[in-house]
Amino acid sequence: NAGVTQTPKFQVLKTGQSMTLQCAQDMNHNSMYWYRQDPGMGLRLIYYSASEGTTDKGEVPNGYNVSRLNKREFSLRLESAAPSQTSVYFCASAGYGTHNSPLHFGNGTRLTVT
Amino acid sequence: AQTVTQSQPEMSVQEAETVTLSCTYDTSESDYYLFWYKQPPSRQMILVIRQEAYKQQNATENRFSVNFQKAAKSFSLKISDSQLGDAAMYFCAYRSAGGSARQLTFGSGTQLTVLP
Numbered sequence: 001n002a003g004v005t006q007t008p009k010f011q012v013l014k015t016g017q018s019m020t021l022q023c024a025q026d027m028n029h030n031s032m033y034w035y036r037q038d039p040g041m042g043l044r045l046i047y048y049s050a051s052e053g054t055t056d057k058g059e060v061p062n063g064y065n066v067s068r069l070n071k072r073e074f075s076l077r078l079e080s081a082a083p084s085q086t087s088v089y090f091c092a093s094a095g096y097g098t099h100n101s102p103l104h105f106g107n108g109t110r111l112t113v114t
Numbered sequence: 115a116q117t118v119t120q121s122q123p124e125m126s127v128q129e130a131e132t133v134t135l136s137c138t139y140d141t142s143e144s145d146y147y148l149f150w151y152k153q154p155p156s157r158q159m160i161l162v163i164r165q166e167a168y169k170q171q172n173a174t175e176n177r178f179s180v181n182f183q184k185a186a187k188s189f190s191l192k193i194s195d196s197q198l199g200d201a202a203m204y205f206c207a208y209r210s211a212g213g214s215a216r217q218l219t220f221g222s223g224t225q226l227t228v229l230p
Contacts, residue, residue: 031216040123042205042220050216058217090159094216102149103218105159 002026006091006106013081013113021076021109023091031094032074033058033103034066036087043090049074081113116141118208120221127196128229134181135191135224137206145211148182148189149218153203162204165189167211193226201228 004025013019025032030051035043035058045058047066055066063085065077074093078085088110092103117140127133139148150162165173165182172180177197181190193200203225207218 033217035220040222042118042120042222043218044220045217048217050213088157092159101216102161102164103159103216108157 004091004093004104004106006089006109008109009107011109011111013078013111015082015113017081018077018079019081019111020078021089021091021111022073023075023106024073025091025093025104026072027093027095027104028071029093029095029104030071032068033092033094034064034074034076035090035092036060037090037108038087046076046089078111081111083113085111086113087111116143116146116208116210116219118206118219118221120206120224122224123222124225124227126227126229127193129196129198131196132192132194133196133226135193135204135206135226137189137191137221139187139189139206139208141187141208141210143210143212147209147211148180149207149209150178150180150189150191151205151207151220152200153205153223154199154201159205163191196228198228198230201226 007022033048034046049055049068052071091106146167148165152160163175177194179192203223206221
């Protein structure tokens with residue numbers, strides 16, 4: 001019962017490098033999300049995909065792009081990493097049902113940009 | 115846009131005692147959902163409890179209960195008989211009842227320490 005799987009778990013980048021964070025869920029969920037977590041700021045929404053084929057900006061989208069590859073997969077790309085993007089990144093998913101259904105989270109990716 | 119405020123960055127409680135974590139939110143909507151998530155050092159996000167705004171009865175899950183005051187826009191979490199395993203960061207979160215996106219808006223978190 002994998003749930004939401006994120007890769008990699010840890011990553012160190014130099015300023016200006018690019019990378020893609022991968023996320024996959026096996027719960028047949030329609031909606032998927034990318035959050036970043038910074039000390040004292042909680043989790044902030046970067047991008048989300050309400051359903052396959054759609055993506056929308058969240059609260060802090062600058063410097064990121066996303067791709068909803070199919071229903072299972074939702075990737076987050078940093079084209080030119082900056083130290084301000086040092087953070088822990090979480091992918092999450094939610095099913096299409098009642099609105100009280102919780103988000104299911106991956107275990108996070110700790111990204112350091114030097 | 116909705117905002118969620120957790121005014122206690124850190125709290126501590128003696129093992130077996132009771133502690134209450136505060137959360138307030140700002141919204142113009144009448145229908146919404148509220149959640150508490152727990153994040154232990156493993157970084158995993160674990161749902162603790164949820165509350166539907168249209169329900170007057172406060173939600174309860176074993177040792178965890180909420181005090182939901184809709185008019186005051188307050189949603190506090192009470193942990194009874196605290197255990198060492200309750201030590202974690204706790205996040206309050208809000209979800210609108212409208213739309214299909216279902217994203218959560220989170221507070222900044224409260225770090226709970228349980229003292230033996």
